Amino acid sequence: MIEKTKLITILGATAVGKTQIAVAVANELNGEIISGDSRQVYRDMNIGTGKDIDDYTINNQKIPYHLIDIVDAGKKYNVFEYQRDFYNAYSDICQRGKQPVFCGGSGMYIEAVINGYEIPEVPANQNLRTELDKKTDEELIKFLSSLKPVHNKTDYDTRKRLIRAIEIEVFRKSNVIEIPKYEKINNIYFGINFDVETRRKRITNRLDYRLKNGMIEEVKYLLEKNISANDLIYYGLEYKYITLHLTGKLSYDEMQRQLNIAIHQFAKRQMTWFRGMERRGAKIHWLDGHLPVDEKVKFILQTVFDEKNFSHT
Numbered sequence: 001m002i003e004k005t006k007l008i009t010i011l012g013a014t015a016v017g018k019t020q021i022a023v024a025v026a027n028e029l030n031g032e033i034i035s036g037d038s039r040q041v042y043r044d045m046n047i048g049t050g051k052d053i054d055d056y057t058i059n060n061q062k063i064p065y066h067l068i069d070i071v072d073a074g075k076k077y078n079v080f081e082y083q084r085d086f087y088n089a090y091s092d093i094c095q096r097g098k099q100p101v102f103c104g105g106s107g108m109y110i111e112a113v114i115n116g117y118e119i120p121e122v123p124a125n126q127n128l129r130t131e132l133d134k135k136t137d138e139e140l141i142k143f144l145s146s147l148k149p150v151h152n153k154t155d156y157d158t159r160k161r162l163i164r165a166i167e168i169e170v171f172r173k174s175n176v177i178e179i180p181k182y183e184k185i186n187n188i189y190f191g192i193n194f195d196v197e198t199r200r201k202r203i204t205n206r207l208d209y210r211l212k213n214g215m216i217e218e219v220k221y222l223l224e225k226n227i228s229a230n231d232l233i234y235y236g237l238e239y240k241y242i243t244l245h246l247t248g249k250l251s252y253d254e255m256q257r258q259l260n261i262a263i264h265q266f267a268k269r270q271m272t273w274f275r276g277m278e279r280r281g282a283k284i285h286w287l288d289g290h291l292p293v294d295e296k297v298k299f300i301l302q303t304v305f306d307e308k309n310f311s312h313t
Contacts, residue, residue, distance in 0.1 A: 007090070007185050008304060009102040011036065011110060011274060012192035013267040015202040016289050019055045021192060022103035024297045026063045029099040033065040034089050036104020038082070039235060042073045044222060047215040048238035066093070074227040076124050076234070078164065079112050086113040087182060102187075107273035108161075111282075116182040122171045132163045140166065147173075158269075160234060188307055189282055190300050191274060194289035203263050211256065216242055237262055 008031075010022045022033055033056065035041075039049040046053070056063045066089035071077045090113075093100045104110060112119060132140060140162050144150060147169035171177070194202065219242040222232060232243040238259065245255035278284055285303055287296050 006304075007100050007102055007114070007187040008300070009036070009110065009114065009187055009189045010192065010300075011103075011107070011189065011284070012105060012289075013199060013270040013274075014050070014105055014263065015199065015206050015267070016192040016194055017293075018103050018105065018192055019052055020293060021190075021296050021300070022101050023056055023058050023063050024293060025300050026099065026101045027058045027061060028297065028301060029101070031063070031099035031101045032093050033063060034086060034093070034100055034102045035065060035067045036102050036106055036110045038077075038079075038106040038109055040068045040104075041071045041077050041082070041085075042075075042235075043069045043071065044073045044225070045218070045235070045239070047210050047213070047218050048242075064098075073222055073225075074231045078122075078124075079109055080119045080121050082109050083112050083117070083119055083182065084180070090185070105270050107270060107277065111277060113182070114185050114187050116184045118179045118181070120168060120172065120177040120179050122168045122177070125167050125171070128167055128170060129163055132166060137162065144169065158236070160236065188304060189277075189284040190303070191284045191286045192289050192296070193271075193286050198289070199267060200264055203267060204260055207256070207260055207263060210238075216246070219243055220246055237266060 008025060010018050012018050026033055039045060040051050051068060056065050067085055090100055137159060144166050215238060219239060223246060229243050229247050232239040241255045241259035244250045245252060274284065287299060
């Protein structure tokens with residue numbers, strides 16, 4: 001049997017079917033799932049974040065999951081908080097003798113917890129965010145560069161991340177920051193991938209289905225709960241574009257077209273991040289998404305049992 005302190009991570013871009021595979025693996029190994037998704041932490045944000053809670057039941061057996069529905073919608077949840085909550089969940093699963101299975105597509109969150117990144121605790125500064133939001137991306141990048149050396153694009157591959165990076169550096173200028181220490185985790189990576197054309201079709205088909213089956217109503221409900229349009233736009237993708245539609249900024253057709261493009265771009269960025277992880281030393285065992293579920297699970301289990309000593313990367 002696998003040592004319970006070992007972590008099995010299943011990653012991939014959006015719409016490749018990660019959860020179904022993770023649940024099947026957890027079912028075979030008496031395991032529990034830890035979500036590696038930066039938006040599934042929010043309550044009442046279900047369809048747009050792809051929680052697919054029904055997928056956590058297999059053969060009439062419900063597989064326990066963690067880091068889903070732990071924060072109220074409208075709040076700002078960051079990687080520091082995620083890192084803290086992940087380690088609490090991971091430690092709890094291991095202490096109870098279960099196998100942790102990590103599943104998600106948020107590359108920065110995944111790397112942060114597995115590699116034990118040192119991340120400062122910096123509170124949100126809403127006044128600063130309001131001022132920064134008035135600036136163009138180019139102005140924000142220039143401002144960030146004046147605060148610290150910018151060695152790569154991970155600080156500004158999205159506007160939200162760029163503003164957060166500035167927020168951290170501004171806070172750091174006038175405060176002493178204590179950074180918690182976390183150990184690297186013994187881990188084995190598996191990635192689910194499709195060819196680009198298939199991935200695009202899956203994304204478009206899934207979006208069409210969700211728009212017809214409650215996603216617009218979900219965003220409308222959040223707005224009616226007095227969660228501000230700006231807060232929903234902050235979450236990006238589905239919540240951004242549907243909010244723009246519901247507030248009269250985009251027609252339905254404009255919303256659907258722009259959202260579809262944005263999700264394809266997001267999936268491309270996810271794959272770029274995962275390739276970057278490999279360049280940084282992570283060994284990812286990639287599985288062809290076209291393989292039947294049972295063959296994917298068989299490959300994962302065989303590889304896990306073959307690799308007795310998990311790599312730290």
